[in-house]
Amino acid sequence: MKQPAKEDQSHPLFRQVYEYMLNRMERGEWKAHDKLPSIRGLAEELKVHRLTVFKAYRELTDSGKVYVKDKSGYYVSPANLLREERTVEGAAVPAYSLTNPMSDIQRMPVTYQFSQALIDPGLLPNLFLSDYVKKVFDLYPKVMGTYSSVQGDDELRETLSEHFHKHYRLQLSPQELLITSGAQQAINLIAGLVLGPMDPVLVERPTYSVALDIFRRAGARLIPVEITPEGYDLEAVEALMRKFKPRMFYMNPTHHNPTGYTVPARQRKQLVELAEQYRCLLVEDDPFRDIYFGEAPPAPFFAYDTEGWVIYISSFSKYVAPGLRICAVACRHPFMERLITAKSLADNGSPLLNQKIFLHYYTSPRLQQHLGKLRIALQVHKEIMEEELASSGWEWTAPEGGLNLWVKLPDSVSASALFARSMEQSISFVPGELCDPLGEMKSRLRLSYSFASETLLREGMRRLMKLAREL
Amino acid sequence: MKQPAKEDQSHPLFRQVYEYMLNRMERGEWKAHDKLPSIRGLAEELKVHRLTVFKAYRELTDSGKVYVKDKSGYYVSPANLLREERTVEGAAVPAYSLTNPMSDIQRMPVTYQFSQALIDPGLLPNLFLSDYVKKVFDLYPKVMGTYSSVQGDDELRETLSEHFHKHYRLQLSPQELLITSGAQQAINLIAGLVLGPMDPVLVERPTYSVALDIFRRAGARLIPVEITPEGYDLEAVEALMRKFKPRMFYMNPTHHNPTGYTVPARQRKQLVELAEQYRCLLVEDDPFRDIYFGEAPPAPFFAYDTEGWVIYISSFSKYVAPGLRICAVACRHPFMERLITAKSLADNGSPLLNQKIFLHYYTSPRLQQHLGKLRIALQVHKEIMEEELASSGWEWTAPEGGLNLWVKLPDSVSASALFARSMEQSISFVPGELCDPLGEMKSRLRLSYSFASETLLREGMRRLMKLAREL
Known part of the structure; x- marks a missing residue:
């Protein structure tokens, strides 16, 4: 690497x-x-x-x-x-900067995989899915020979607009949805439309490291907004909006990556008002909404938006079928027209086969069943990791959803030093500084509990903690 | 529209x-x-x-x-x-300019579809393909839960490197291949790496209109290189390279879109030498190589390149399974490392399912069988279109491969005027000026014979010619 x-x-x-x-x-x-x-x-x-x-x-x-x-x-x-x-x-x-250290880390095959915020494929209903694929071929015999429209399959967008209404309280039409290949493509397309050299962009601190790389690539200037278990400091956010007039705020406010924090409902409404006032697009990345362990989280920012200042990225594909790479982006006219043209230049539309398989599985009762089981399985994973960590003296806030623990090491231990040692032992995680727009947070690490099996989880955590003690 | x-x-x-x-x-x-x-x-x-x-x-x-x-x-x-x-x-x-008029045209549903250089899904072996999908699920039961590596599935890249060696005389390793979602994503990623505002880029005149839109989006300056049935005027190309020091030359030299021309073998070697001398990347887009009606075309430019100045885009998926959107890009170190990072930021890798289905179908004897039949079917389509055109007084050079006729109307008829009328009658084609980096060629049109059925082809051509006579 x-x-x-x-x-x-x-x-x-x-x-x-x-x-x-x-x-x-x-x-x-x-x-x-x-x-x-x-x-x-x-x-x-x-x-x-x-x-x-x-x-x-x-x-x-x-x-x-x-x-x-x-x-x-x-x-x-x-x-x-x-x-x-x-x-x-x-x-x-x-x-401008062209890097993606997270991708470099994830390219390394390791035994104890704590760097990927992905779900163990063993927890996904793979056998069911192959049934839906067969069904798709019966229903659409020419699906392999046919391009999707650039915006995405009509039937899928109709189904999703109903789903968003029913489950997430969002009012939107199929014309306000675009299908992309994963949330990352959505972030990349939006950044390409909105950001140019030296343009200020608000980002959470910490945040999803690949989004930072995408914004750096555009030459944008990263303005950090601290996120805590209580959400944002809205006065501080307003001061930043007033001072920098940022074009957008990239946020992941629900079971936040990497911390697991959720921004409370009352802040959502207020922040949408600030966005309107300061003409700052809120880009709401929401992949962990359905992965909760207690209460369901508050409605998305998009639900509070009446003026078209929120773009909603819903990549529920993480737990449905990651191999299909289906994501939906919701936004209003006229941004949607721009986004469709950007998508048409980027790849001319996502593959139709994947959209049709997704559609038929997604609307099935099996999915809801599976989702209930998956939440329990992930909670068990989380608890195993926490159990193992209990004796470490490391600190973290127990998340109420998502796939990660955001852990603080004792001040004497540096996460990069630990990372160098742990990679030698085939253990990977994400060093905290990658998630920090300022490149600090050097005693932090992101540990994903979702990918490794229960056995590897216990074993890998014990090895990792042993390495840290030796440092 | x-x-x-x-x-x-x-x-x-x-x-x-x-x-x-x-x-x-x-x-x-x-x-x-x-x-x-x-x-x-x-x-x-x-x-x-x-x-x-x-x-x-x-x-x-x-x-x-x-x-x-x-x-x-x-x-x-x-x-x-x-x-x-x-x-x-x-x-x-x-x-910089954000447009894609070709995509706008193709978004319109029409009865007589002559604007899409796509193959009639009825000519593709859809039933066979569904067999391969079932096979893929037997072989890789967890394929739906698994991400591909960013560069693309190892097994697929190994197979393709052997295939390119055997059929196209290309020497390359699996490490020199990247899987993208269609040729368009490849062009977009390359343009993003190479071109900035006011950077000169050589483009054929005429050429693929969406590539022009991608380069315009980057703010690049389009420098036209005329393409004729004899290929390029290499002295003129050298003069342009000397004068403008272009960063790249985007070319489609084999059964060229839209003209159908093929650049002869001797020019290929010479142009690669010029590229080395003037340090200009040749971006060789090659989607029509296997769609020929007589002799197989000369080896790709990439076969003549020893210094890493050619990037080869092989989107054979057009006739294998367009619905999968699988394309392979070949290039050498160190450009490949850059390209992988750009792909990692763009969408983190193409879906694994699609790559595995493609792999298993592509290596089957059925594909070669199918390909032989497809060539004949497309030649029949081409001849029907030419038969209908025979009485029109319009001019064209009979292509030896590809999916299009590049037709010249009488000087008194403007292609845009005809386009406006024909869309009213549910007939679409591509007005020539979209394919011209200078926006001229107003009496030209691109007619794709590959998508409409034989009946619709005859009927649509008759209606189109009638409209032209009325103008």
């Missing part, structure tokens, strides 16, 4: 300014021996602190991209500005 | 300069009352003719974005620069 470099993970603000400037030099907007803007001027333009710009200039100077003349200011160096790592077989690639 | 606006289709160079400038103003790089660069200066910076910049300035002035002061130059207007169509629920979207 390519070890994720520290810089890729943390990507602090000064580095975003650095990349922004380098990009303008590489594009020839700032040429050799041109005088660069003053630190004060650029800080005002980008709405960042002068110290941040100063650090970016210092890094540019240190690396020889920029030189200082007679104290009169900064100038572009005449040297070849194309950095090595940007050159792909001689063809330069766009300047 | 949203009628594609003329500007979206033609998108001439001055409009790209216009968008580039507008983008910089919208991003705040050029602020209200700032003096803009001189026409001469900007023309040199962007390596375009001064007249082009002049036209862009004139359009900016006409629309009030820019004002002229005392003959001293151009200045940014203080007015709100955000254009209406860029505002999505108040959140501005990145400034």
Whole structure:
């Protein structure tokens, strides 16, 4: 595995300014021996602190991209500005960060798999599913030869709009749904429509690390919003909206990944009002809604939205059939038209076969039966992990749903050091700093209890805790 | 259907300069009352003719974005620069063109379908395929619960690397293959890695219109390369490579879409040498290789490449099982690593089920049998269309493969006028100007003979020709 470099993970603000400037030099907007803007001027333009710009200039100077003349200011160096790592077989690639350390981690085969927030395939009703596949071929004999429409199969969107109404209290028409290949494609398409270089985006701290990589790729500027067991500090969120005028807030407010926290109902309504007021899209990623251990969670943000400021990403496919990669995105006109065009350019529509299989299984009574059993099985998994952790001295808040524990190690132990050791022993987890937009949270780790079998769960946790004691 | 606006289709160079400038103003790089660069200066910076910049300035002035002061130059207007169509629920979207008129056309249900370069599902072996699906469930009972690796199923990539070696004379390892969801996703991922605003990209004239939309979306500058029955004019290509230093050349050199032309073998070797010399990636899109009516076509460009300058997109899925959306991209290290990361951010890997079904059908003797029959059926379709056209006075070059006729109307008839009339009569085709990077070719149309049944083909062609006579 390519070890994720520290810089890729943390990507602090000064580095975003650095990349922004380098990009303008590489594009020839700032040429050799041109005088660069003053630190004060650029800080005002980008709405960042002068110290941040100063650090970016210092890094540019240190690396020889920029030189200082007679104290009169900064100038572009005449040297070849194309950095090595940007050159792909001689063809330069766009300047913004292209990394996905989470994917690098998950590419490693390990025995004790605690890094994947996926459900053990053994817990899914695989035999039932093959019945539905046969049924699909009887019903639609030409399904293999047929493209889906870009927006997604009509019958599936109709069924889902009814389902969302009945179970999640959402009012929407089939025209307000788009089928994507997983939530990740949805996040990627939305980011591509909304975010450009240096555009501010609100993100929870901590959050889903791949979303951070997608936003970094767009060159966006990550503005963290702390999430706690009580939800967000709405005054702080409003201050950030006022100051940065962010284009969107990417959120995962229900059995949050990685912490398991759920934002309370009263905050949902208030935050939708703030979004309207400050014209900030709320992108609500909601994959864990149906994975709860006690009470069902409050209705989605989307249910409180009347003005079209919430985009709802419902990737219930995680527990239905992950192998199909079916996700539904709900949003209003006119954003939906844009999203459909983006999807048409990205892959021209998700495969029809997968949509039809999903549809027929999803509407069956078997699914509800299965879901009840799955909740119990996952709760048992969670409790096993907690039991094993009880003697560790590590800290966590017991989640009421979802697939992960967000664990704090004693201050003396670093999660990256533990990660390096644990990978040698075929144990994987997600180091907390990957989930932190600021690249800190170095004593945190995300442990997924959903994928490993009960035996491997116990065994792997014992080994992991032993490694930590040795550190 | 949203009628594609003329500007979206033609998108001439001055409009790209216009968008580039507008983008910089919208991003705040050029602020209200700032003096803009001189026409001469900007023309040199962007390596375009001064007249082009002049036209862009004139359009900016006409629309009030820019004002002229005392003959001293151009200045940014203080007015709100955000254009209406860029505002999505108040959140501005990145400034470059987001259109896909081809997808808009294909979203319309019509009786006489000549706009889709897809194969009539009735010609595909649907019943056989359902057998393979059942087999897949027996072999991999947990396939529905399992994610594919990001790069694609190992077994499938091994099989394909052997297949490419045996049938296409390509030497490559499974590590040099990535599975994507259709060729379009491949083009989109590659464009995202290689192209940025104002980057020059060589494209055939005419070409696949959706690829043009993808490159426009990236803000790239389209440099046309004429394609004729004899292939390319390599001296002209070299001159373009020398002048523009394009990052890539997107090509469809075998039974080319829309013309059906095939670039001869001797040009393939020479062009790969030019690509090496000028460090220009050749992106070879090859979906029609196996759809030939006489001789098999020459080996792919990829077969002549030793230095890693060709990326090969093999979307044979068109005739295997379009509903699965399986495509393979071949390229060398280090571009492959980049491409895998881009795929991991885009959708985290194509669905495993689809890859496994494809694998088992693809390696079966039934496929080769089916392919022989399919070639004959498509040739019959082509000949029916040509028979009907014989009396029209329209011109075309009989293709030796592929799914389309590229037809020239008499000069007095405009393809867009005919298109408007034909859609009223439930007949669709692709107006030639969509396939032209310059937005001209207004007397051309692309007629796909592969999708409509023989009866509808005859009937639809007669109706279409009647409409043209009436115009």
